[in-house]
Amino acid sequence: MAQSQAVADTPVTQPSTQTPQADQNGAKNPPPEKPADVRRRGAVILSFWLIVGLLGLPIWWYTTTIYRANLPLDEMMEWADGKACRPVFPLRIAVQAAALPEPEANHLLRLTQHALDDLNDFSGHHLRLELFSEDTESALTIRLSPEPTASLAAALDPLQPVLHVTYPPSSVPSLSSSTSTLATFVATQLRSTFAEEQAVISYLLSTSSVLPPTSGSSNPTEPRNIAPEVADALSKRTMRSLKYAPTYHLTFSMFTGGAAPSSWDIEAAIAQYMQPVLDVLAPIHNFTMDTQVQLYATPGVQSPILTSKQDLSSFINAAEWPLSPSIGGAPTINFIVYAGNQTIQSQVQSQVDNGGGSETSQSWLIPQWGSVYLLPADASHVPTDSLREPLLTFTSHLLALLGTPTSGSLPLRLSTLSRIRSADLLLRASSTLGSLARLSLSLRNIAIPSSVAEGVASTMEHLRLACDALGGPEGLAHARIAEAEAERAFFEKSMVGQLYFPDEHKVAVYLPLLGPVGVPLVMGLVNELKAWLRRRKERAAAGSEKKKQ
Template sequence: MTDKHGDQASPQTLATHADTSNVKKVPPPETPEAIQTRFRVIAAFWAVIIFLGFPIWWKTTSIYRAHLPIQEMVDWADSKACRPVFPLEIHLATPGLQSTEAQHLLRTTQHTLDDLNEFAAHHLRLKLADDHTGEEDVTEDKADTALTVRLLPQEDIAVPRSEIHTDTAQLDVFYPPSQVPAPSSSNPPLSAFIAEELQRLYSEEKATIAHILSGNTAGLDSTSPQVAESISRRLRRSMKYAETYHLSFSLFTPGAEPSSWDIEAAVHEYLSPLLEAFAPISNFTVDTQVQLYATFSPTAPLPEYDETEAAWNLKKEDLSAFINAAEWPLNPSIGNGPTINFILYVPSPSQSPLIVKENRASSWIIPQWGGVFLLNPDLSPKSKSNPAHLSQESLRPAFMTFSHQLLTLLGTPSTPASLPLRLHTLIRMRAAALLLSASSTMGSLARLTESLPSIPIPATVAASVSTTLSHLAATCSNLRDGRFSAALASARIAEAEAERSFFEKSMVGQVYFPDEHKVAVYLPLLGPIGVPLVVGLVKELKRIVASRKARRQAA
């Protein structure tokens, strides 16, 4: 080989050219300005993510959890914050006794009552009716008068006797003048008689409240099995408490008659006084309807004719199929409150009279639903049709029965005979039940928020919880002071607010959106963006570490 001048090239020159052609070309080193630019770009991206993107994401996706007094809520649920007591104030009117005799009778009777009482949460407090101490106190601060006992001397009797007023909260005790207790007597017969009568009047109430507070009546040795079974049956049949009930009265007949009834006059005459008496406990609305050609269900057993009684009979086991729910227009509920249905059924003349076979009754109660009354009109031998119109007087037996059924469905105790006393008992029962229900709801809400930290707690829930706790405290205080009507009013608010806080829509909806769903949503979005950013950051960190090692070695 020769060079450009024609001379032959040396072997060394050829080797140098071959080595140069085989060496890989190395890019020129980055300038400090390029390195600084790349560092600034990566730092700018991460600065936007850390100082702008992350705070915005945290703010927009974070769950707001208002502060709840968890420990206080748990204390209410565990009955540590309040132990309900029911002190009943009973006024003792003694017009025929001297002041000292009346005071002595009061003390001895109170002592006997305390000895007989087996349920500490429910106790009777006697007070002389003519004792006007504290008369100038505010009305709201006074305890409710549960009962007034009037002691009336009577010459023609040998032993005391009592008589309860059915329309007022008053008990008259007639006693022979010879039984006026002497100042030196420690346990006079008259005191023992009054104490035993009061214990008898409130025995069912004590057992019922004990059942509500503890779930059973085992704590009362004096409660007979019959009373305990009666209380359990009554509680099973009664409706759940509500602030407003809707009463629906329906007239059903399998034919074309009767087609009208004096329902408005009957409700006003026979039912309105009872509804007004219930005003401190619940409110009521009334609606009515008439349904003609209301036949039995095809699957329901038909009545059977009994020749010996000359009547059509319905078997007791067939009563559950009497209501034709598929064709009879019976609304299950109207508005927010529960509906109590009352059915007045007028059978056709071909199946009249219609009665229940086992007890020959013409009415029955459907637990937690309503009542039924079979109205058999008086038909002449030649009459082949029912009357076209039902007068107010003909509706009287049905509405007297409906009134009794309404008391049962609302959970009113069966004793004593005085309706005001039974309604006072119902007020105390409802206050105790609502107090326990609202307290239990607070405990459930506390456990829910503790076990599910991912659900939000809106400010409305915190406000409802605060309102519930304050009214629970007011209920407990009013019960302790004997203001049972005020206690029921506070307990109603506490129960409503507790239910509102527990069933908050925004809070319950978040329960079904766990963290796994969030990961499944974010990964497809953040993966393509996050990988280049993380890789660039790692390379830049490696470069900075390598440059620092090189400077250290050079130094």
């Protein structure tokens, strides 16, 4: 009984289904994983990769992709290569021949046009003759006046764009004649009148990257050959004149080495001697101005006689003189009157005059900066009459700094300046479009915001309008807008900033973030794949064992 009771009290142990297995060395391996645990671990790894692939990568791609607006690159390069527009300047020339019957006037007009076309070697500059009409706007009016005792003569009106031509009645061609001395004379005078304008426009085309001269080209606007001395003079004028701006700020300063003079009638002098020219220039440029007086201003050259060009260049004491910088983004043109006993030696002045400096012995022009006038004055006040010569000199220098042609009457020179500025702005805007197109093609990772695309579209629209209206005031207005829009698009702040953010910076930013996150994900996926392959091999081996049994 006692023995049976002891057997009954002994606990009965059931055999385990997960008995640890021993390897060949006798070491025990961990028990095999349950299928549910394997599936759970695979689901966890798969969920992480799904979050990364379906949510993380799209968000990263959306937030880091550089926006590039679509630009019409082909059209932009056509403007840059000069294929979209051929700069042609059609100028209407009105012929007023009140003393001639209409048939004879029309015949003289045809002969003059033929003679003019034969003389013109730059067909991009069209001079078209027509009979005078009150309703027609013309660049120049030719007034033919018969003088029985006079020979052929021509003179430009100094106050308006009119060419007065006097001729003897015997020089009028008959209706059956094919040649005429009067027609040849008028054509020669017209060619001489617009020769400087043609040379300047041809020089702009030859030096621009938009229309490079090509030998053997049939392009009617291909620049004509310019004499070396003419090209050198135009190059000096270009280097002397200021870059085009819609607005300039004029600063009139009077400096004196002592306590007198301490006041001047500059406002009245500007209104009387300079304002008429500023009013004529208003369609091309706007002007703002201020004045100042500085006492005890010591010049950079202490000698009262300026004997060399070095003295002229060192005369401005920029370290101590309060010269105004550009105000409101507009370039400043400085006009300085120095009241003292300084004079310029005649030899130096002749060199300055030959370089296009001044008409008097008391002033000189500083390229792309302004002008200086030495005024002998000992009184405490400078009246308006004493400022007549300085203001007239400043007016002449202002026209030179703006790039105004030197030949012809003032109205004709200003209309020529308008056409030259139109051509210059059109070429500069076209060149800027080409630079922007090449930049976007060479830098694929640069951002192109929508404002740049809008600026390019506006530029090309105004360029087309300017090209259609070259030679008139509308052409200048559209060319001005096109150049401003092209510059604004090219120097867009958000786009320029990408130039200084190379790919190396992106790698340096992403590596510290992707390393700690990516390594566990990749290693977990690799280990799970290895375990899956191992289990697959084990099942294959177990299946083969069963087949053998």
